Amino acid sequence: MTTSACSHLNKGIKQVYMSLPQGEKVQVMYISIDGTGEGLHCKTRTLDSEPKCVEELPEGNFDGSSTLQSEGSNNDTYLVPAAMFKDPFRKDPNKLVLCEVFKYNRKPAETNLRHACKRIIDMMSNQHSWFGMEQEYALMGTNGHPFGWPSSGFPGPQGPYYCSVGADRTYSRDIVEAHYRACFMGDHIWVARFVLHRVCEDFEVIATFDPKPIPGNWNGAGCHTNFSTKAMREENGLKYTGEYHTCAYDPKGGLDNARRLTGFRETSNINNFSAGVANRSTSICIPRTVSEEKKGYFEDHHSSANCDPFSVTEALIRTCLLNETGDEPFQYKN
Numbered sequence: 294m295t296t297s298a299c300s301h302l303n304k305g306i307k308q309v310y311m312s313l314p315q316g317e318k319v320q321v322m323y324i325s326i327d328g329t330g331e332g333l334h335c336k337t338r339t340l341d342s343e344p345k346c347v348e349e350l351p352e353g354n355f356d357g358s359s360t361l362q363s364e365g366s367n368n369d370t371y372l373v374p375a376a377m378f379k380d381p382f383r384k385d386p387n388k389l390v391l392c393e394v395f396k397y398n399r400k401p402a403e404t405n406l407r408h409a410c411k412r413i414i415d416m417m418s419n420q421h422s423w424f425g426m427e428q429e430y431a432l433m434g435t436n437g438h439p440f441g442w443p444s445s446g447f448p449g450p451q452g453p454y455y456c457s458v459g460a461d462r463t464y465s466r467d468i469v470e471a472h473y474r475a476c477f478m479g480d481h482i483w484v485a486r487f488v489l490h491r492v493c494e495d496f497e498v499i500a501t502f503d504p505k506p507i508p509g510n511w512n513g514a515g516c517h518t519n520f521s522t523k524a525m526r527e528e529n530g531l532k533y534t535g536e537y538h539t540c541a542y543d544p545k546g547g548l549d550n551a552r553r554l555t556g557f558r559e560t561s562n563i564n565n566f567s568a569g570v571a572n573r574s575t576s577i578c579i580p581r582t583v584s585e586e587k588k589g590y591f592e593d594h595h596s597s598a599n600c601d602p603f604s605v606t607e608a609l610i611r612t613c614l615l616n617e618t619g620d621e622p623f624q625y626k627n
Contacts, residue, residue: 311383323392357394373395406601406603483602503598522614
């Protein structure tokens with residue numbers, strides 16, 4: 294497997310410099326989403342003291358033409374801090390900061406979907422909506438070949454590799470464990486993706502969120518979204534899950550999602566809406582325990598690994614709570 298130029302660098306030398314005292318200065322890494330809606334970019338600025346909340350962070354700016362977010366002749370673009378986390382790489386007191394991107398006229402960039410999402414969620418805050426998004430991803434070598442796959446041909450059927458253990462079945466536990474531990478410092482989906490890319494830098498591996506990184510009879514990569522409101526979590530709340538409507542957010546559920554939602558390999562078909570109890574091949578799945586307890590949440594299986602979580606959560610709020618659809622509610626089967 295080919296390696297990148299970084300593999301020839303002496304990692305120990307870096308630690309000599311990282312152990313230098315930084316005094317009261319703080320490094321704050323600003324993270325932003327680019328014009329593709331999937332790519333992440335970052336730049337660091339130095340502050341005189343540790344910020345205690347996101348409101349204490351200054352705005353930043355960058356060349357939006359380099360990230361497909363402005364014209365070359367008017368390319369000053371604003372970074373507005375939105376969420377702050379501890380930095381698992383530089384350690385305390387340094388920070389990671391997720392930023393919203395605004396154009397020269399102070400309007401949100403086209404891929405700044407957080408701005409509208411926050412407005413809708415704030416509007417419906419009395420519903421106390423909860424979201425739990427299950428981010429899947431695949432790991433590739435720097436040559437674009439799936440990490441751990443044979444250099445030529447394909448591995449055996451994928452069943453033994455599911456939630457696997459053993460050197461002949463599990464090839465990237467170091468990366469998974471490192472990413473998991475680093476995310477205790479920042480578990481929002483976009484920042485977790487950024488952290489994964491940074492962890493993969495150290496292991497000379499590439500993370501991809503492509504919904505179908507390998508064509509053929511293999512599972513794709515999704516981002517199942519668990520959703521509930523206060524009413525759904527209370528006694529007999531199951532009846533409220535039946536008010537979910539089919540909604541037109543599959544195109545927003547991740548680029549090229551149609552390659553994943555084929556109706557096979559534990560997916561629903563992108564063109565057909567379905568729902569059921571304990572059926573992971575449906576668009577909407579009611580977990581068996583929820584069906585038995587008659588309260589809880591449902592799993593939305595539309596979204597792919599490269600979805601924009603702001604788009605997905607806004608669509609769920611609009612569809613479930615604002616009834617912004619003309620379709621009939623789905624019927625789940627006990």
